[in-house]
Amino acid sequence: MKFSIYRYNPDTDSRPKMQEYDLEIPEGSDMMLLDALVMLKDKDPSLTFRRACREGICGSDGMNINGKNGLACITPLSKLGKKVTIRPLPGLPVVRDLVVDMAQFYRQYEKVKPYLQNRNEPPARERLQSPEDRAKLDGLYECILCACCSTSCPSFWWNPDKFVGPAGLLQAYRFLADSRDTEKDARLADLDDAYSVFRCRGIMNCVSVCPKGLNPTKAIGHVRSMLLSRGV
Amino acid sequence: MVTTVTSLGRSGLHDWVIQRLSAIVMALFTFYLIWFFASNPHINYELWNAFFSSTLVKGFGILTIILMSLHIWVGMWIVSTDYLKPLSIRLIFQALLVIYCLAIIFWGIQIFWGV
Numbered sequence: 001m002k003f004s005i006y007r008y009n010p011d012t013d014s015r016p017k018m019q020e021y022d023l024e025i026p027e028g029s030d031m032m033l034l035d036a037l038v039m040l041k042d043k044d045p046s047l048t049f050r051r052a053c054r055e056g057i058c059g060s061d062g063m064n065i066n067g068k069n070g071l072a073c074i075t076p077l078s079k080l081g082k083k084v085t086i087r088p089l090p091g092l093p094v095v096r097d098l099v100v101d102m103a104q105f106y107r108q109y110e111k112v113k114p115y116l117q118n119r120n121e122p123p124a125r126e127r128l129q130s131p132e133d134r135a136k137l138d139g140l141y142e143c144i145l146c147a148c149c150s151t152s153c154p155s156f157w158w159n160p161d162k163f164v165g166p167a168g169l170l171q172a173y174r175f176l177a178d179s180r181d182t183e184k185d186a187r188l189a190d191l192d193d194a195y196s197v198f199r200c201r202g203i204m205n206c207v208s209v210c211p212k213g214l215n216p217t218k219a220i221g222h223v224r225s226m227l228l229s230r231g232v
Numbered sequence: 233m234v235t236t237v238t239s240l241g242r243s244g245l246h247d248w249v250i251q252r253l254s255a256i257v258m259a260l261f262t263f264y265l266i267w268f269f270a271s272n273p274h275i276n277y278e279l280w281n282a283f284f285s286s287t288l289v290k291g292f293g294i295l296t297i298i299l300m301s302l303h304i305w306v307g308m309w310i311v312s313t314d315y316l317k318p319l320s321i322r323l324i325f326q327a328l329l330v331i332y333c334l335a336i337i338f339w340g341i342q343i344f345w346g347v
Contacts, residue, residue: 154314155314158313158314158315159313159314162234189233190233191233191244192233192243192244192245193233193234193235193236193243193244194234194236194239194241194243194244194247194309194310194313195234195236195244195313196233196234196244197244198244198245198247198248199310224248227244227245228245228249231243231245231246231249232249
């Protein structure tokens with residue numbers, strides 16, 4: 001199987017290049033792309049990428065696979081064709097090879113204050129929630145922050161310092177939808193500018209690439225509706 | 233919260249609502265014009281003049297021109313903040329954009345009201 005992989009070491013390379021690799025895949029095996037990358041790294045130890053859990057939980061190995069962002073550890077080689085082209089996640093600075101600097105992505109995540117805020121006196125044990133209210137968080141809390149969505153979003157490419165991006169907005173709605181959170185108005189006020197939410201043009205790249213099958217566009221629609229009902 | 237000074241509205245919601253509202257009015261005016269042309273296949277100057285002389289068309293037309301300018305302002309401002317990165321070029325473009333939109337409003341009012 002042929003691989004074309006983005007290589008860039010800022011210490012030694014003046015510019016990035018695509019490096020070709022050949023790899024013998026055992027007949028009848030259906031390994032994941034991450035397994036192939038690990039085998040390639042055995043042959044060429046300079047090849048650099050992030051990985052940890054190897055089962056789609058940690059979100060470390062997000063990369064651009066044949067033009068579409070995804071997690072290498074849950075992408076079967078059998079679905080990738082004869083030649084696989086791998087690049088780092090688009091739109092973020094490359095640290096080395098397939099490793100990107102996620103600082104900008106985390107800054108946007110931090111902006112939405114992704115934690116429960118409640119001004120009321122804490123109860124003796126825990127803040128309770130009805131099963132119905134808890135169900136409203138399904139499809140929101142599962143995000144693993146792999147950045148596949150935000151780095152597939154042109155609005156995030158053009159304004160990564162101002163547009164919160166799909167991952168951050170999914171979390172923004174996760175806390176806006178939480179019955180235990182008392183800071184909805186302040187959260188919405190922070191989002192009501194020309195960039196943070198409204199730069200989303202609804203092209204749904206984020207939905208198309210999310211390895212967890214989440215729907216940030218729908219969450220952004222809910223945030224817009226909340227802003228609308230607050231503003232009129 | 234990101235602060236902007238050259239956008240039309242002072243909030244994202246404001247721009248978003250104006251863009252959608254203006255799109256609806258522009259679509260209605262377009263349908264109105266299509267209806268006029270469709271129901272008058274042999275159009276001449278008298279018909280044309282009578283149509284645009286009515287207060288309804290004047291008012292509707294001026295409203296559409298104003299909202300179309302605001303629509304352009306919001307839309308092109310977004311395009312400029314996406315694609316024009318050098319500050320000087322972006323600022324000049326946005327200044328010209330505002331002048332252009334205001335000029336369209338005044339020129340449009342003059343044309344519609346002058347019939």
